Amino acid sequence: MKKVKLLYNPMSGNRRFPNFLDDFIDRFQRAGYEVNVFRSLKPGDIPIGLENIVEDEYDTIVAAGGDGTVNEVINKMLEDNIDIPLGIVPAGTANDFAAHLNMPFEFRECFDTILKGNIKEVDIGKVNDRYFINVCAGGLLSTVSHEIDRKFKNTLGKMAYYLKGIEQLPKLKPIPLKITTKEEKIEEEVYLFLILNSQGAGGFNKLAPMATIDDGLLEFVAVKARPLHEIAALFVKILQGEHLNDKNIIYLQDNYFKVECTDSTYDPHFSDVDGEKGPHLPLEISLEPRKLSVFANL
Ligand SMILES: Nc1ncnc2c1ncn2[C@@H]1O[C@H](COP(=O)(O)OP(=O)(O)OP(=O)(O)O)[C@@H](O)[C@H]1O
Incomplete structure (x- = not known):
């Protein structure tokens, strides 16, 4: 049996x-x-x-x-x-x-x-020594999922994430980041960064529209720290999945990222890993290709 x-x-x-x-x-x-x-x-x-x-x-x-x-x-x-x-x-x-x-x-x-x-082999991300299936993120919104009251989330569903996100906007604080991939090094102040295995996180399902979970790549998406009036329109683009070419977005694909905060006095909070509290920066993120067999409807 x-x-x-x-x-x-x-x-x-x-x-x-x-x-x-x-x-x-x-x-x-x-x-x-x-x-x-x-x-x-x-x-x-x-x-x-x-x-x-x-x-x-x-x-x-x-x-x-x-x-x-x-x-x-x-x-x-x-x-x-x-x-x-x-x-x-x-x-x-x-x-x-x-x-x-x-x-x-x-x-x-x-x-x-x-x-x-119907079984599919999927890539799995690794942040420091923990695996993740979907996302590792930091900055604005990434702490939303840790701060939402469970009752609020159970009743309102995804809407709870959006409402809590809006509540956090006035607290916008840039994180001075250094991002290192196998190919490049970028230094930039950002409000939010996400490293995604699939296309979406927190109910935003087009954050990385090019992502597939068996391509051997992770997608890095970050929103540069710019005055709010400059990036306000960006949020609409993000909802529609049309943000990747925007000048205020950093978009990278790779199978390795190191994400560090360049200001030692800055407290970069915790990261978010698959919607739960993850490690502090610096983060060393890699990909294990086709590491897990899952049932899929694709
Ligand atoms: N019996 C339990 N009571 C309360 N919390 C639990 C229990 N079992 C597991 N957990 C915690 O629930 C959290 C995971 O919740 P989960 O991600 O499954 O649901 P969700 O937050 O509603 O959904 P999503 O992450 O897709 O938005 C983990 O932190 C886990 O430790």
């Missing part, structure tokens, strides 16, 4: 996933699977659900939650060399990575998509 391990975060998104547990078990059992379920009881629990997995014990792992939950799952899988295809159920708020894989947002349809078994 085949075996599937489901790990779910009951607090992700609008908390609806637990209502679909019976549907999940029903569909997988009918497809000939024995189902093993792990419920994350508290923040940081997810890796426990993948402890001591024996090689060949499972045929499929399914993670139901947002990007933060998926991040915890893939970190544990890659650290422990668990080479089992991963299905992602977009039960979070933004679900940027699942959106890029075109996974259906209706849960039952998503279960069926996983059962269809």
Whole structure:
């Protein structure tokens, strides 16, 4: 008999996933699977659900939650060399990575998509010693996801990110950055920078319209620190995915970036990694090509 391990975060998104547990078990059992379920009881629990997995014990792992939950799952899988295809159920708020894989947002349809078994090998980013699936960011807006009250996020969904973002605009503070890739070195003051594996983050789904998750490249997008009236129009362009040629944008593609703050007195806050708090600058970011097998609807 085949075996599937489901790990779910009951607090992700609008908390609806637990209502679909019976549907999940029903569909997988009918497809000939024995189902093993792990419920994350508290923040940081997810890796426990993948402890001591024996090689060949499972045929499929399914993670139901947002990007933060998926991040915890893939970190544990890659650290422990668990080479089992991963299905992602977009039960979070933004679900940027699942959106890029075109996974259906209706849960039952998503279960069926996983059962269809279309597997894709995807690139995985690494920031310092942690893996990320989707994004590593810093500056304005990147702390939004850490500051949003969970209730606010659960009720308002993606809108919560936008509202919190607007609330942060008056706090705009440039970060003096040095960005080093294999090819070039750039020094520039920026308000925000993102290093993306897929096309979007935080529900902005066209931040890096050229990105694909198996091209061996990460996309660096930064907004230069300029007076607000100069960059106001840029935000509309960003929503439409038409910002890459704008003079106030830095856009790079590479598989390695070093991001440093050039002013030692400046506190660059924390970075954001897949919507959760990440390390302080400096950041050393690399890409591991086609490192993980995931179920996709592409
Ligand atoms: N039982 C739990 N109760 C509260 N928080 C949890 C629990 N299990 C995991 N977490 C925490 O939830 C966070 C991840 O949330 P997740 O990203 O899945 O949902 P989201 O924030 O709603 O969605 P998205 O990241 O797509 O916007 C992680 O910080 C994780 O440690």
